[in-house]
Amino acid sequence: MQMTEKRDVLIKEWLKEAATEIKEALQHDLEVEVKSRANDLVTQMDRKIEKELVQKINQHFPNDLIISEEGFGDHVSREDFEQQTVWFLDPIDGTLNFVLQNENYAVMLAVYEKGIGKQAYIYDITHNKLYWGIKDNGVYCNDQPLPKMKDLPLDKGLFASNSMFLSDQQVSFNAEITKRAMGVRTIGSAGLESVELTKGSTVAYVSYGLKPWDIAPGLFLVEENGGVVTQFDGSRVDLLNTNPTIMATPTAQKEITKLLS
Ligand code: 2AM
Ligand code: CA
Ligand code: CA
Ligand code: CA
Numbered sequence: 539m540q541m542t543e544k545r546d547v548l549i550k551e552w553l554k555e556a557a558t559e560i561k562e563a564l565q566h567d568l569e570v571e572v573k574s575r576a577n578d579l580v581t582q583m584d585r586k587i588e589k590e591l592v593q594k595i596n597q598h599f600p601n602d603l604i605i606s607e608e609g610f611g612d613h614v615s616r617e618d619f620e621q622q623t624v625w626f627l628d629p630i631d632g633t634l635n636f637v638l639q640n641e642n643y644a645v646m647l648a649v650y651e652k653g654i655g656k657q658a659y660i661y662d663i664t665h666n667k668l669y670w671g672i673k674d675n676g677v678y679c680n681d682q683p684l685p686k687m688k689d690l691p692l693d694k695g696l697f698a699s700n701s702m703f704l705s706d707q708q709v710s711f712n713a714e715i716t717k718r719a720m721g722v723r724t725i726g727s728a729g730l731e732s733v734e735l736t737k738g739s740t741v742a743y744v745s746y747g748l749k750p751w752d753i754a755p756g757l758f759l760v761e762e763n764g765g766v767v768t769q770f771d772g773s774r775v776d777l778l779n780t781n782p783t784i785m786a787t788p789t790a791q792k793e794i795t796k797l798l799s
Pocket of ligand 1: 574577578579607628630631632633634700701726727728729747748749752
C-alpha cells in the first residue's frame with residue numbers, strides 16, 4: 539500500500555475516535571481557560587485530543603514531525619520541513635464556537651512531505667462531515683467527490699472573514715472588499731471557512747494572523763480543488779510562520795491583493 543493510503547486509513551479511524559470523544563465530552567461541563575485574551579480560549583478537550591493524536595502519529599510514524607497548536611508537537615526547522623514528513627494538527631479549530639455554540643468547529647490534520655502537501659482532513663464533527671483530499675485525487679465530503687471550484691469574482695459571490703479583520707478601523711480595504719462582494723459571512727473557524735470556499739459556497743476568505751495549523755489543511759484542499767492561497771501581498775504563505783492569509787478563487791485573489799496593496 540502506498541504511504542498516503544496507509545495514512546488515509548489510519549487518519550480516518552483516528553478522526554472517528556476523536557469525534558466520539560468530543561461528542562461524549564459535550565455531555566459534561568467543559569474546562570475553559572483563557573490564553574492570550576478573553577476570546578482566545580482553550581479547553582481540556584483541545585489538549586486531550588491533541589495529545590492522543592500526537593501519540594498515535596508518533597506510534598505509527600516515529601520518524602515524522604508534528605506542528606500543532608497546544609504544545610505536544612515538535613519544533614520543526616526549515617531544513618526539517620524541506621526534508622522530512624511533517625504533520626499539521628489542530629485538535630479543535632473554532633474553540634470559541636465549541637465552547638459557545640457546541641457546533642462549527644473541526645478537527646484538522648494535514649501531511650506534507652518535503653514541503654509538499656500530500657493529504658488533508660477537516661472534520662466538521664457536529665454535522666458528521668469529513669472533508670478530505672489526497673494529492674491529484676480531488677476533494678471529497680465523506681464519500682462524495684466535490685465539484686471543482688468555479689473561478690468567480692468577488693461581485694459574484696460571498697466574502698468570508700473574521701471579526702478582527704472586518705472591524706479594523708485602521709484600514710479601508712476591508713470596507714471596499716465588503717462592498718464589492720454580494721454579502722459577508724463569518725463562521726469563526728479558519729478550517730471550515732476553507733471548506734466553504736472549496737465547496738464553492740464563498741469566493742474568498744481573508745484573515746490576519748493565521749498559524750500554520752490553521753492554514754495547512756485548508757490550503758491543501760483549496761488548492762487541490764482549483765483555488766489559491768497567498769499572503770495579503772500575493773506571496774506564498776509560509777507554513778512555518780504566522781501569515782495574513784487570503785484563500786480565494788484565482789480571480790477574487792487578484793482583486794483582493796490589488797485592494798490590499
Ligand atoms: P482556533 O479556534 O483553533 O484557535 C477564528 O477567527 C479562527 O482563527 C479560528 O480558526 C481560530 O483557531 C483562529 N485563530 C488563530 N489565532 C487565533 C487567536 N489568537 N485567537 C483566536 N482565534 C485564533
Ligand atoms: Ca486556539
Ligand atoms: Ca485553529
Ligand atoms: Ca485550535
